[in-house]
Amino acid sequence: MTSSDRIKNAFLRSKIMTAEDAASLIQSGNTVGMSGFTGSGYPKALPPALAERIETAHDAGENFKINLWTGASTGPELDGALSKSDAIEYRLPYNSDPVGREKINRGEIDYLDMHLSHVAPMVWEGFFGKLDVAVIEVTGVNEDGSLIPATSVGNNKTWIDCAEKVILEVNSWHDERMLGMHDIYYGTALPPNRVPIPMVSADARIGQPTFRCDPHKVAGVIVTDLPDRNAPFSPIDDTSRTIAAHLMEFLQHEVKMGRLTNRLLPLQSGVGNVANAVLDGLKDTPFHDLKAYTEVLQDGMMDLLDSGQLLTASSTAFSLSPEAAVRFRENLDFYRDKVILRPTEISNHPEVIRRLGCISMNGMIEADIYGNVNSSLVMGSRIMNGIGGSGDFARNSFISIFVSPSVAKGGKISTIVPQASHVDHITQDVQVLVTEQGLADLRGLSPKKRAQTIIKNCAHPDYRPMLEDYFERAKRDAYGLQTPSLPSEALSWHQRFIDTGTMRP
Secondary structure: OOOHHHEOOHHHHOOEOOHHHHHOOOOOOOEEEEOOEOOEOOOOOHHHHHHHHHHHHHHOOOOOOEEEEOOOOOOHHHHHHHHHOOOEEEEEOOOOOHHHHHHHHOOOOEEOOOOHHHHHHHHHOOOOOOOOEEEEEEEEEOOOOOEEEOOEOEOHHHHHHHOOEEEEEEEOOOOHHHOOOEOEOOOOOOOOOOOOOOOOOOOOOOOEOOEOOOHHHEEEEEEEOOOOOOOOOOOOOHHHHHHHHHHHHHHHHHHHOOOOOOOOOOEEEOOOHHHHHHHHHHHHOOOOOEEEEOOEEOHHHHHHHHHOOEEEEEEOEEOOOHHHHHHHHHOHHHHHOOEEEOEHHHHOOHHHHHHHOOEEEEEOOEEEOOOOEEOOEEOOOEEOOOOOOHHHHHHHOOEEEEEOOOEEHHHOEEOEEOOOOOOOEOHHHOOEEEEOOEEEEOOOOOHHHHHHHHHHHHOOOOOHHHHHHHHHHHHHHOOOOOOOOOHHHHOHHHHHHHHHOOOOO
16 A cells, blocks of 8 residues: 555545645744654655755755754654754754754754653743644544554644644555554643543553544645664673663562562663663563553563563654564554553653652763762763653652763763763652662662762772762862862863863873
8 A cells, every 4th residue: 555545535635745845835934843753753755855945045045944843853864854954943852863963062053952741731831932834754644634643653743733734744664553552642731721641550541543633734745655764772781781780689679678569660761772771681580560651662672572571561652773663563463452652741741650650760971979960961061862751750750760881981981970060860859870880779868878879889990989089078178068069179070071081080
């Protein structure tokens, strides 16, 4: 079946046009909300056509730029193409494209890094101005004009509802059997009309399988057959395995203490190789009948679903290796009843996370000796990607865990520092830190005891004596002794790296 055959609504079928014609519907200065979340479900035909149009305008001396909103990161045909063509004036809420990152860090793109759960309500509240155009990739269109979502949901519901006009990419690469996998909830509202979200278990379905869309808002439809760009994960290394082993030992201890059972609580895991290794580490444990309530479904969770150890996984998008993406398509009938894809405003909603009691596991750039975590800015000012959904989960989970190797750049950077150069997650939101050196359970510890535990258990041996020396002098000379700090030295490790290329003296 071709993409055009998937458009079962006659009115929308009459709107089929080329990507170039659809790109001409977007004007300079427009705010455009595009689908896409971690390389899944993003439009792949219109953005390159728009990038080419903008490059032509620039060659003619026209300053053509757009404001770009998405669910999170996307693929090279979207963020990559538009970043290379200098098309983006303003970007939210997350970027991982390397070209875009460089332009953000050079001040050429104005970037708003946000908690992902905040995006949809703040758009509805009008804080960012009007949304001119929504560009949404879908799997198909039903006779009534409802839209079958693709491999990510993200903020698509909000973009469709709020945009003045909608452009659809109907992509036949996506399997039609995905119908029924999605759960699109339309019960959210703004204050004072908000009501509780009726989610009491991670596998509950509270919405409908399709997006609602007024056909008369649709300005154009593009037919495509283009794959998601799923990136491979690096092989699990010894450092990641050791981190996973420390975490598995901790979870088994929590079971022994009666705070958890072998079914644990709904699992959330951030994106990346270390997070994927942690999920892999669950396979050789006594934990069973697990559920996941997360924002991204990775290879590790697919493996757990295959084994039967994980019963269901709720998410807003896939982030799979090419091999896992093939496995998903080949076994979609098996996964359809076990995977639920929701809007980000539900997958990341603090109310739901708190009610379900998730166990959150996220990566970090650095943590300081008091447990403040930086997950977004290298050396305090250079954006890596963004906070993503880690803050949504960290503050509201039953247990909030951050993981990372103890050093980076071949040992030139210590992950544990006297003071974080930027703080995304304050010490009150961070309960457990894990590196390959060990695990620091910070629950119930005062600041000075947190520092002792983090330095002893998590710091690399090359940096541990330096941290101990700093902490002892801070306890002696600091202005106050509740959280001892030496302001003149607290960020000197970062300055030394900027000056010399290493945090080592």
